[in-house]
Amino acid sequence: MKTEEAFCISAGRLIDPLLRRDEEPVNLYVAEGKIVDPTNYPKDFPWTKIDAQGLIVLPGLIDMHVHLREPGESRKETIRTATMAAAAGGITTVVAMPNTIPPADHPDTIAWIRKKVDKEALVKVYPTGCITEERLGEKLAPFQSLIQAGAIALTDDGSCVQNARIMRRAMEYASVLGVPILDHCEDTALSDGGVMNEGLWSTLLGLPGWPSIAEELIVSRDILLCEKTGAKIHLQHLTTEGSIRLLRDAKKRGLPVSAEVCPHHIALTESALKEYDPRFKMNPPLRTQKDREALIEALVDGTVEVIASDHAPHALFEKEVEFEKAPFGVVGLETLVAVCLKELYYSKKMDLVDLFAKLTVGPSRVLGLEPPSLRYGSPADLILLDLNASWKVDSNAFFSKGKNTPFEGMNLKGKVVLTMIDGKIVWREKRVVGEQKTV
Numbered sequence: 001m002k003t004e005e006a007f008c009i010s011a012g013r014l015i016d017p018l019l020r021r022d023e024e025p026v027n028l029y030v031a032e033g034k035i036v037d038p039t040n041y042p043k044d045f046p047w048t049k050i051d052a053q054g055l056i057v058l059p060g061l062i063d064m065h066v067h068l069r070e071p072g073e074s075r076k077e078t079i080r081t082a083t084m085a086a087a088a089g090g091i092t093t094v095v096a097m098p099n100t101i102p103p104a105d106h107p108d109t110i111a112w113i114r115k116k117v118d119k120e121a122l123v124k125v126y127p128t129g130c131i132t133e134e135r136l137g138e139k140l141a142p143f144q145s146l147i148q149a150g151a152i153a154l155t156d157d158g159s160c161v162q163n164a165r166i167m168r169r170a171m172e173y174a175s176v177l178g179v180p181i182l183d184h185c186e187d188t189a190l191s192d193g194g195v196m197n198e199g200l201w202s203t204l205l206g207l208p209g210w211p212s213i214a215e216e217l218i219v220s221r222d223i224l225l226c227e228k229t230g231a232k233i234h235l236q237h238l239t240t241e242g243s244i245r246l247l248r249d250a251k252k253r254g255l256p257v258s259a260e261v262c263p264h265h266i267a268l269t270e271s272a273l274k275e276y277d278p279r280f281k282m283n284p285p286l287r288t289q290k291d292r293e294a295l296i297e298a299l300v301d302g303t304v305e306v307i308a309s310d311h312a313p314h315a316l317f318e319k320e321v322e323f324e325k326a327p328f329g330v331v332g333l334e335t336l337v338a339v340c341l342k343e344l345y346y347s348k349k350m351d352l353v354d355l356f357a358k359l360t361v362g363p364s365r366v367l368g369l370e371p372p373s374l375r376y377g378s379p380a381d382l383i384l385l386d387l388n389a390s391w392k393v394d395s396n397a398f399f400s401k402g403k404n405t406p407f408e409g410m411n412l413k414g415k416v417v418l419t420m421i422d423g424k425i426v427w428r429e430k431r432v433v434g435e436q437k438t439v
């Protein structure tokens, strides 16, 4: 037996979305990096006690849409800082987007990322590979070698493949290889120049619009291509009522389509832009109240199975410019859980089992990963959540180098106080968790 520390996480409220379990008080035992059955251990086994009374014990979360910014843009974020932010946010697995410099369109770049992750990452990281070379939408990237190098999915996130013929080939190729395509849906002929939702507010503010239909056209095209090719496609960061309607219909017809929504799109609307604050600028943009409600309804009824942050850090100086010139994107790893709790749980729309399924079982199914769980034998990737901890968002306290949060100053409830990966504590908040040796 290894000499690693073994833990007894005692008297917590255990929530396991895979098993649809919500029970308390439960003692959970961790040894050799896994969740274990204590009856297989001697009576006097030296468990280190972690008192979880009053806390929720959950499997570690998966965020399948994260920009780590390495290689190439370490001024915005690094693998180290992003994964520290993830750990503090309760996220034990992140999926890294390939729009780095250089982009992950070559197996060497995937290998470079994996090496850096081994050395510096605090949480588990799965890289993705590009759909097209340099994400230009013209020539397919070498899918097979990207996958062999460790890419878990293919995406040109941030740049939508405009040419339907290229997208069709990409789907045919991906379906043969059995990997999903993560699809950023944007018809750039329609969205070109747009910096916010096209509608009443863009007219009032005099800013160029990024219309809903630019998203919906590609959602519709790619559902048709999915039907034609049988490829597994995952629609990223959906924002419009029309996209949800198309998705719901595709699912009714049994197509292998899944989708994600982001916390900022379910928490905010386009009216947040009235002060021209670039912290509210992201792609796709904040939409209308009707759209926001449609996204929440789709989470509640199961049409959308994933919540992802689209964590997109930028350096402060890049965002401190006039609205139209600022880059798109907001950070989200450290506010993900609390914003979801606010919009879905505290607003009485979803229970905790269903909510956390969107951050565990949902993404694992899309990606073909082992579903996170607290059953015996599962890797001990878990978090302790203090549901009642109130806190105010202060980006200066973030581990992320990116301070571009749309939730600055917001009062939230719910904080992750301990994060464990493969049986090792990678992050803990000092003030809450007492720990003592039992002898």
Ligand SMILES: [Zn+2]
Binding pocket: 157, 158, 159, 184, 236, 237, 283, 284
């Ligand atoms: Zn995107």
